[in-house]
Amino acid sequence: MTLEQLLADTKPALLEIQQRDLTDIKQAKDWQSKYRVLMQLGKKLPAIPEKMKQPELLVKGCESRAWLLHYHDKTADRHYFVLDSEARIVKGLMAIMLCLVNGMTTAELCKFDLCHSFDQLNLKPYLSQSRGNGLTAMAERIKACCPAK
Amino acid sequence: MTLEQLLADTKPALLEIQQRDLTDIKQAKDWQSKYRVLMQLGKKLPAIPEKMKQPELLVKGCESRAWLLHYHDKTADRHYFVLDSEARIVKGLMAIMLCLVNGMTTAELCKFDLCHSFDQLNLKPYLSQSRGNGLTAMAERIKACCPAK
Amino acid sequence: MTGFDVQQFRQHFAFFQQQPDWVYLDNAATMHKPDAVIDAVSAFYQRHNSNVHRGAHRLSQQATAQFEQARATVAGYINARNNHEVIFTSGATAALNQIAFGLMHTVLQPGDRILLTQLEHHANIVPWQLHCQRYGIIIDVVPLTAEHQLDMVAYQQLLQLKPKVVSFSHISNVLGHIQPVAEMVRQAKAAGAITVIDGAQGIVYQPADMQQLDCDFYVFSGHKLYGPTGIGVLYGKSQWLETLTPIFAGGEMIDSVSFINTTFNKLPFRLEAGTPNIAGAIGLSAAIDWLQNYNIAQIIEHKLLLLKAFYSGLSAIKGIDILSLPVHNAGIVALNVDGQHPADVAELLNQQHIAVRAGQHCAMPLFSYLAQHNSAQHGAVRCSFAAYNTLDEVNRCLLALEQAVEILTA
Amino acid sequence: MTGFDVQQFRQHFAFFQQQPDWVYLDNAATMHKPDAVIDAVSAFYQRHNSNVHRGAHRLSQQATAQFEQARATVAGYINARNNHEVIFTSGATAALNQIAFGLMHTVLQPGDRILLTQLEHHANIVPWQLHCQRYGIIIDVVPLTAEHQLDMVAYQQLLQLKPKVVSFSHISNVLGHIQPVAEMVRQAKAAGAITVIDGAQGIVYQPADMQQLDCDFYVFSGHKLYGPTGIGVLYGKSQWLETLTPIFAGGEMIDSVSFINTTFNKLPFRLEAGTPNIAGAIGLSAAIDWLQNYNIAQIIEHKLLLLKAFYSGLSAIKGIDILSLPVHNAGIVALNVDGQHPADVAELLNQQHIAVRAGQHCAMPLFSYLAQHNSAQHGAVRCSFAAYNTLDEVNRCLLALEQAVEILTA
């Protein structure tokens, strides 16, 4: 498996999430339905093969591990990511994060406010300052791909 | 100067304090009068000569230094003390302490409640748990001359 | 039926009125504080605030008296021989670091051995590791039996290697298992070792009696014993406290300072550099005073009832893998839902306002052992019960767990 | 006339209502706490109490958010470049010990030199001494001028010995003199040294700007800045914090633990082992938030007024020997009554409900210097003023001092 393949496999998954699941989540009547959707999201993303999970890709969250691969298409100035997590709910939430930022230009990525977007999806509580579920750490890692001023 | 001499010089001073000054202190109308008496007490005790102030005699109080010499007359089972302090008020208070315990037998010393006696002289606040003025430390050191059970 | 009135007990905690929706089962991480503790801290600041051991004035003398009274209260609670055997630290972690650092050179020499166990909290592993590596001291580790108990046969064998120090926890913070500490201390002493007990969880279950246990060191944190954060206790026998090299140097702990030479003050001051957490110590002693209004045997019985109800409820839920044994358990249960990541289970409980913790609980070596035998390679969900928890809360947790399993395995 | 309303300011302190008889001039030892701080600590325990960085549940996430917000507040107050440059410790003493311990081996090698000054608090002397002696590092000391100021000519000369570390206090806790820290940092950096500032007294006088000062480390205690006991701040530039060997090892500060190998977590966690003083950090940030309602320039002006009144009153009392200079003074005055022991003077002030401190104020090397030149062989009486002190209190102190002199010299 190569990074190109992973990126290629991720794309349609994100598209599906964006077009179908996000609305489902936003409109979920109760938390159970929301979580049922969330747990499906993770499954749609391709898993990063074990041997590609290099230590430097590990995003440190306290209670579950996650990995992030970043690819910057310099010609078109587009940022692409692949991610994986041991925990399903976290992976689902991270998949949403990915939907929001995948393919962004550097400028877009830099000014992107993840917290705000999560808020609109009624998911804000997940982006607390806690490192508990690794979600904030993932958000920080994605933001860190944005070159320093 | 020898220990014998110091002990001999201390005795009449303590007698005078006991007979006159303690009553004055107990009956002092205001704090100023009480302190005027206290400060005289220290002067009545002979000073321990500098070269006798061995480090092991130093009683560690935080803010002023004091020294204690102990002599146990084993034949008569009587405890005698000499003390000195840099600070006058502390020395005065220690002189009172000395009046109360000098010449006690081991049994008397062991069961002696200094706090209670100070209370009766309206001096209790000075025997707080603070090491500030070294008074409590001095009381502990005197008590420590009482052999462990 | 116990004589313990949990509803009356609960009324002392403002937290439960403030957060009525929550079932708090993360007690092994930190406990809630009764009003008596919160009030004691506030009252100190409002009425008696002053620095200690320094004052030429009565305010400071009163603050010092309160602080030293707090020391006496702790010393009384653990039946120390002397008040100065109680050293206030910022927590159990700080206390264990002080011990490990303080024994290097003074007691431990290159080539010496120390003995730990497989189920220690990181706070009782990493301090030893860091210093031992540097000084060339060898660490041995007591393994576990198939039931996740300490292997006492192996323990005896390892003691024959003559470790100079043996350090182990009173109660495992992951499994809740109560270790046979009295027996372990006895054997370690017979082998000539200095004994250190990590009582962070142990002191919460039951007051430990230092003269009876006769260990050399015992440490715990205030915040796990109904007390404030930022305060902990390092108990040590005078002889060993005198031996420790202070990890912190500063104000009150020295006797005289020049640029040529510095001499240390006596105990407890030599190990308490700088302004201590005065309000923290006073809060901890308020916690102990308050706790002593209750009968500890009744509290233990109450917690046992909760534990029994929890275990029996768990047995009715499919696919639950329980890592903790119900016997000799202080009220901590580690579990997993088969094939599910503990973070997912905990998150679904969180959605239902059940507060538990998931992960490796700062005990990675334990989990690397458990992973070989169980569904525990990602850690576990930990439900830890306190005296203020109710049977109703146990049931709410069980229902929530059922719901979580349903969603996860749908 | 300043725009600062001291009576309004004072109303925020329950202490003054509780102890109306007292004039508290021991502010350099510890300060009183405004209601905002006491309430923030209570509110945390009542509503949000949970452990941080660990929770799989929202209560813990909220506690973590509050704790990290406290870090951000402190970072903002001192204008740090990054929140993770603020490490919470148990106090200034702990912070200085972490720096001294953490630089050994990693930066300081046998034969290296460090530079301190004659007027440091023991907390900025003894930690260096202990480690330096062990590792064979040489300590140089900047002497004082006849006016008890740092000798800046000698400082420049000592910098030519190329010390790897220069550590000095922002404001002397005995004399109150404000050091020329900006200039000292500039010169030390030009000489290639790492700069450490003991800001225990400095931060109380004025918020320090880390980006402007550009020192490598700056430390202070919460309890001297209207905050709780048991909390302190170690500011460091990321690069240097990364370099420090942690003095405490334990729970959150490591990344992975096995009995073979342990790796550290990133900043700030690698230097914050164990459960931190959560309520303490929240209380400190409440103090800073509250303080920012006031104009610091007006507070400085108010304190200057008090100082002027005090000095002018002192000049009318016979036999007073003042050790502190009135210029560049942060509001701390050390003095003696000719030929009298400072403990006697302080005790007579205490009788009149004036709270001051007497002794060597944890700065024995300074006093061994002062003793050669002054009536200071037994230390000094220290009157330290805070924003909440009033002109009336200054006058009460002066009257009490006059009374004390009268009794002592009768």
Ligand SMILES: Cc1ncc(COP(=O)(O)O)c(C=O)c1O
């Ligand atoms: C200049 C200075 N440095 C360090 C300290 C030590 O502070 P703490 O006792 O809060 O650790 C103090 C306070 O006593 C101080 O005044």
Ligand SMILES: Cc1ncc(COP(=O)(O)O)c(C=O)c1O
């Ligand atoms: C067994 C055990 N030891 C040590 C600790 C460390 O305690 P603290 O974080 O309060 O320093 C804990 C708590 O996390 C614990 O459960």
